[in-house]
Amino acid sequence: xxxxxxxxxxxxDFFYEQIPLTRAMGVKVASYSEGAxxxxxxxxxxxxxxxxxxxxxxxVMATLAGYGLLWLELGDRSLHIVIxxxxxxxxxxxxxxxxxxxxxPNPITxxxxxxxxxxxxxxxxxxxxxxxxxxxxxVKFVGEFVALRD
Amino acid sequence: xxxxxxxxxxxxDFFYEQIPLTRAMGVKVASYSEGAxxxxxxxxxxxxxxxxxxxxxxxVMATLAGYGLLWLELGDRSLHIVIxxxxxxxxxxxxxxxxxxxxxPNPITxxxxxxxxxxxxxxxxxxxxxxxxxxxxxVKFVGEFVALRD
Numbered sequence: 001x002x003x004x005x006x007x008x009x010x011x012x013d014f015f016y017e018q019i020p021l022t023r024a025m026g027v028k029v030a031s032y033s034e035g036a037x038x039x040x041x042x043x044x045x046x047x048x049x050x051x052x053x054x055x056x057x058x059x060v061m062a063t064l065a066g067y068g069l070l071w072l073e074l075g076d077r078s079l080h081i082v083i084x085x086x087x088x089x090x091x092x093x094x095x096x097x098x099x100x101x102x103x104x105p106n107p108i109t110x111x112x113x114x115x116x117x118x119x120x121x122x123x124x125x126x127x128x129x130x131x132x133x134x135x136x137x138x139v140k141f142v143g144e145f146v147a148l149r150d
Numbered sequence: 151x152x153x154x155x156x157x158x159x160x161x162x163d164f165f166y167e168q169i170p171l172t173r174a175m176g177v178k179v180a181s182y183s184e185g186a187x188x189x190x191x192x193x194x195x196x197x198x199x200x201x202x203x204x205x206x207x208x209x210v211m212a213t214l215a216g217y218g219l220l221w222l223e224l225g226d227r228s229l230h231i232v233i234x235x236x237x238x239x240x241x242x243x244x245x246x247x248x249x250x251x252x253x254x255p256n257p258i259t260x261x262x263x264x265x266x267x268x269x270x271x272x273x274x275x276x277x278x279x280x281x282x283x284x285x286x287x288x289v290k291f292v293g294e295f296v297a298l299r300d
Contacts, residue, residue: 018199021207024174049168049217055233056213057171060206083205085239090232 007032011068014077022064025057029068035104037069040097053094062088062129062141065102069127070145073104074114079147084124086143094131094138102129113147121149157182161218164227172214175207179218185254187219190247203244212238212279212291215252219277220295223254224264229297234274236293244281244288252279263297271299 008029015022015029026045030038039061046057063083071077104110105125116123124146131139158179165172165179176195180188189211196207213233221227254260255275267273274296281289 019204019206020195020197021171021175021204024195025171045170045174047170049227050230050232054169054171054210055236056169056206056210059209059213059236060204063206063209077199080200082200082243083240085237086205086209087235087237089235093232 011072014071015064015068019064021060025060027061027064030099032072035073036101037065037072038099038101039065039068040099043094043096043098046098050093051095053098055088055090058090058094058098058100058131058139059086059088059141061098061100061131062086062102062139063143065100065129066127066141066143066145069102069104070125070147073110074117074147078150080150081145081147084144084146086141088142089140090138091140092133092136092138094133096133098131099133100129100131100139102127117147117149123147161222164221165214165218169214171210175210177211177214180249182222185223186251187215187222188249188251189215189218190249193244193246193248196248200243201245203248205238205240208240208244208248208250208281208289209236209238209291211248211250211281212236212252212289213293215250215279216277216291216293216295219252219254220275220297223260224267224297228300230300231295231297234294234296236291238292239290240288241290242283242286242288244283246283248281249283250279250281250289252277267297267299273297 048054198204
């Protein structure tokens with residue numbers, strides 16, 4: 001197994017163990033590079049009454065991409081991370097595999113977040129996630145996450 | 151089986167068949183009366199890395215309560231109903247069973263929505279959902295749903 005495959009496997013194992021819904025949804029880590037985490041999930045366990053991706057599944061994928069990015073960027077899975085609020089826009093139906101991408105915010109914002117966490121033991125950060133299919137943005141998500149040191 | 155039990159069973163069967171994630175989450179219809187739909191789901195398949203309810207599962211429950219209320223109030227499961235956007239506030243962790251309640255909006259708003267659907271074939275409605283535990287509101291959700299006649 002390559003380092004990259006081993007990394008993806010260990011992140012998936014973490015999701016499956018900690019958040020069992022991710023296993024039922026078939027969530028996979030597609031990639032993590034240059035500060036961007038991409039998750040994917042098949043349509044079959046995630047479809048709705050119209051045969052397209054269920055809004056709830058899309059919301060889960062976006063939320064999970066945000067959590068995942070923070071765990072990976074902070075390099076500490078023992079951190080207490082919660083989501084405080086989120087807003088999601090469903091622009092177009094997703095008709096196949098769900099692919100959710102969360103990118104690290106700009107370096108100044110991210111460093112300020114990290115320093116606040118170090119100094120105050122608590123810090124909040126807004127993360128954006130997009131779900132894209134055939135080069136079209138289908139879902140836009142913005143979530144506010146809070147990290148706390150115990 | 152009483153009428154009420156049969157009704158709950160048929161609604162659950164509809165959810166399970168149309169949106170398979172609801173089965174994995176163990177979603178049940180707790181009650182539907184006086185224009186309010188209450189759904190519930192056990193914590194076990196829906197916990198997160200902190201042992202409380204996963205934000206994604208809470209979002210699914212709220213979204214589903216909105217869909218369910220519209221199907222029931224409009225009395226027509228063949229209607230094309232989609233969610234356009236939603237906002238969710240996670241106020242307190244949910245530590246046990248997830249209980250989501252969606253109530254019909256005030257009669258004037260709901261009649262206007264229903265009339266527009268009849269006249270234009272398309273209508274949108276904002277629905278509020280609360281997730282309450284031990285008399286405390288843990289989650290507040292507002293979603294905009296669109297109903298279309300084919």
